[in-house]
Amino acid sequence: MRNLVALPDDPPYLDRYVAIRDKKHKTTRKNLTAVHALIEERYLAYAEAIDKSSLASIKSHAPALLVGDTLRACYDGATQPLKKLKQAIKDAQPKRLLKYCPMCGTTLPGTFDHYMPAVKFPEFSVHPLNLVPCCAKCNSTKDADWLSVAGRRQFLHTYTDPVPDLQFVNVTFQEILGFKGVGANFSLVRPIGVVDEFWNLISSHFQRLKLIERYDELGNDEVAEILQDCRIHLDSGGQDIRGFLRGRAKDRCDVYGRNHWIAVLMDSMARDVNLDKWVRVA
Structure with missing residues (x-):
């Protein structure tokens, strides 16, 4: 899990919105132009909330909701400037990072999520920091339910929430009876130094998206593939499977x-005392 790179505000985010707006049909464009001051004001509010780490404090804006359908049309219609914006967001990311959805880390990010839901915040429907590349499963699970009943954010903002460089995803292994394989069970463990507010956000993100359940579902097959790769490494004349596996883990860590x-x-497999036995019988 790594933060996405925010698209630079150059050209300004508002200019990107204007470029999309100006490619809409005449009536839509006219209506959008009439509320330009509202959009400008709300973009400033978004920027201030990001600076103060207070996105949850932004409330739905009644004047924007009144023209919500028109504002959402900026995203719903496939204009060239919108395609350019989406591609710019993807191109801003380091190579390989978008091989996996940044919200779950398990599948290809084939959609864009509106972090602040477009149905409640239509004025941000094409704001670059509000468009998060993600998979369809995360997108549909999150939907418009971004705040808890208590008004707290339930999902990490992958552009601006600083994910700590501390391990909080852990795994344990169990040998399946008769050694028919190795099972993996994941868990979330709070590291020392992470404050309550941010840990609650991380926990909520994992719980709402059922990430531990997803990792457990995929883990056994992934273990089998890793062991097979280690076996191939040895059969090809390679040595030190722990070093081989640590190198692959570091590469993944550096990218994702x-x-x-x-x-x-x-x-974790590279550190396990049973690795050599697992590889021999893989």
Whole structure:
């Protein structure tokens, strides 16, 4: 799990909105132009909330909701400037990072999520910091339910919430009866030094998206593949399977973050006293 790179505000985010607006049909464009001052004001509010780490304090804006359908049309219609914006967001990311959804780390991010839901905040429907590349499962699970009943954010903002460089995803292994394989069970463990507010956000993100359950579902097959790769490494004349596996884990960690579930899995397997036995019978 690693933060996405925010698209630079150059050209300004508002200019990107204007470029999209100006490619809409005449009536829509006219209506959007009429509320330009509202959009400008709300973009400033978004920037201030990001600076103060207070996104949850932004409330739905009644004047924006009144023209919500028109504002959402900026995203719903496939204009060239919108395609350019989406591509710019993807191009801003380091190579390989978007091989996995940044919200779950398990699947290809084939959609964009509106972090602040477009149905409640239509004025941010094409704001670059409000468009998060993600998979369809995370997108549909999150939907418009971004705040808890208590008004707290339930999901990490992958552009601006600083994910700590501390391991909080852990894994344990069990040999399946008769050694028919190795099972992996993941868990979330709070590291020392993470404050309550941010730990609650991380926990909520994992719980709402059922990430531990997803990792457990995928873990056994991934363990089998890793062991097979180790076996191939040895059969090809390679040695030191622990070093081989640590190297692969570090590569994953460097690209996807310390808490990417496969990086955690590889690193933990490299440290396990049973690795050599597992590889021999794989």
